[in-house]
Amino acid sequence: MTSIDEKLQPILASVIRRNAGEAEFHQAVQGVLESLGLVVAKHPHYLDQALIERICEPERQIIFRIPWVDDAGHVQINRGFRVQFNSALGPYKGGMRFHPSVNVGIIKFLGFAQTFKNALTGLPIGGGKGGSDFDPKGRSEGEIMRFCQSLMTELHRHLGEYTDVPAGDVGVGGREIGYMFGQFKRLTNRYEAGVFTGKALAYGGSRARTEATGYGNTYFVRAMLETRGSSFDGRKVVVSGSGNVAIYTIEKVQSFGGKVIACSDSSGYVVDESGIDLALIKEIKDVRRGRIGEYAKARGAGAHFVPAGKGSVWDVPCDVAMPSATQNELSGKDAATLVKNGVIAVGEGANMPSTPEAIRLFQEARVLFGPGKAANAGGVATSALEMQQNASRDSWTFEQTEERLATIMRNIHDTCAATADEYGAPGNYVLGANIAGFVRVAEAMQMLGVI
Incomplete structure (x- = not known):
């Protein structure tokens, strides 16, 4: 301390x-x-x-049992969580995470960070988070549906478009959102489209929501680079992960002229010095639901795969690093390697992916560092835009939504930078994001009284 x-x-x-x-x-x-x-x-x-x-104290913590029946007819038990952290600025808003590592501490950290992240967007949303220790990997469609329905049988009573609005996160995509929303509708007899975000376009989803977190992180990093007269053009970029956030980070980086040369999953990482083939990654991950090693096999001699435990994706020399997988994935050792190899900017696409030691090393080396609560706020910002479209019974074009996203991310960057300047720490986006988010939440809480 x-x-x-x-x-x-x-x-x-x-x-x-x-x-x-x-x-x-x-x-x-x-x-x-x-x-x-x-x-x-x-x-x-x-x-x-x-x-x-x-x-620092959640307004409400909900922990519950989730019984469900697998394909063999055996009853399985998982634990569900929803931490409704702070509603000073609006209804609780934050994703649901399905992963074996999930426990109440993980959900509380995510909900706490979400509170400040949501405040930075400038939109009327509070902070919350939820999930379960259920692992969707290797489960059939029927098993995932039955699990989601059982979870929602309990959780539905705590949700509502003016109360708490979940979305996706690790292990929860459009499929899982659909099953949860369907059960919510069944139990409540209401078509309350704004109670979930990340929905499919067929039933009230927003265009650009799938892309928003990765796109938003890239917009934020671009704004940081511009403060030093630089850009993505011609830069080598490493992106950890190969899920939704990573895929659309790669897509937007490439559109800005950068070359993504490595990405990863839990089985290891691939390096492709000629530039990651985005269409192939999407095919492997979104269609086949395969492992990253399949990329090297399909790509041929131009790419190679490094299994987990044989090295880190952060060993690959790059100009820009964009951790987009999970918390504490980028250690002090990794940061030292990146700095030694000449990294100039880091943008956190995941939530708290860099350890405190890593952040310290980046700041000491004057590496531009965009913390997750600012850099990856594009996902929840676009979720709030989805809520706006649902409330007005409207649907925007992709271009309209992305334009709003780009404006929001520019405003978040500028707010963080201006706040850091105000408090005598120019270029310190961590301090700028923490203070700007805190002040907005704190001012609202003071006006609402001791509740």
Whole structure:
């Protein structure tokens, strides 16, 4: 706690004591508190009425049992979570994650970060997150449907377009959203399209939502590069992951003239110095649901595959790194390697993918660093635009939606940069994002009273 203002150290100590064993949540809270010393020195009223303590405590935590029947007729049990973190700015908003690693600490860290991310968009949405330790890999369509229906049988009572609006996340795409929304509609007898985002176009989804997180991260990194008179043009880029965020990061980077030379999944990573073949990656991941090693086999001599445990995708020299897989995937060792190899910018497409040591090394080396709560806010911003279209019974073109996304990401970048300047830390997007998000939430909470 040495880097935290002494007035804020008791708050972190209390969070750690009250949320024992939840390391990711502790890390997320500490990361924000480290930025707030400058704020409370300038505006001490934020220490009144236990405001910061309340921001660190979820408004509601829901944990429930999910029983479902597999294809063999055996009953399986998973655990479900929904953490409704903060509704000062609007209904709780945040994705659902299906992955064996999911526990209440993971969901709380995601919900806490989501609160500030959503505030940065400037749109009227609060922060929440949910999910389950269910693993959809290797499960049949019928098993995934029955699981989603069982989850929603419990969770539906806590949702609503003015209450809590889930979306997708790791392990949850359009298929899972469809099954959950269908069960919600069945149980409530309401076609409340705005209760879920990330829906298919056939029943109220938004164009550009699938692409939004990856596109948005790329827009944010482009804005950072422009502050140094640079761009993506001709730059070598490494993107971790090969899911939705990574695929559309690759697509937008390529449209801006960058060359993505490596990407990954949990089985390892591929390197293709001539540039990743986006159509082939989409075929393998979106159609075959295969592993990244299949890319090297199909591509031939121009590409090679490195199995997990034999190295890191961050060993590949690049100008721009865009971690787009999962939390804490980019370590201090990885950051040191990237800096040594000449990286100039890092944009977090995933949530908290860089460890605190990695962030410190990037900042010490004056690498442009876009934290996830700012750089990957394009996904939830476009979800809010989907809610807007649902509320007005309207549907926008892809171009309209992407134009709004580009404007929102530019505004987020400029807000973070201006806030960092205001507090005497020019170019520190971590501090800028944390303070700008905090101030917006804190001001709303003060106006609403002690609730």
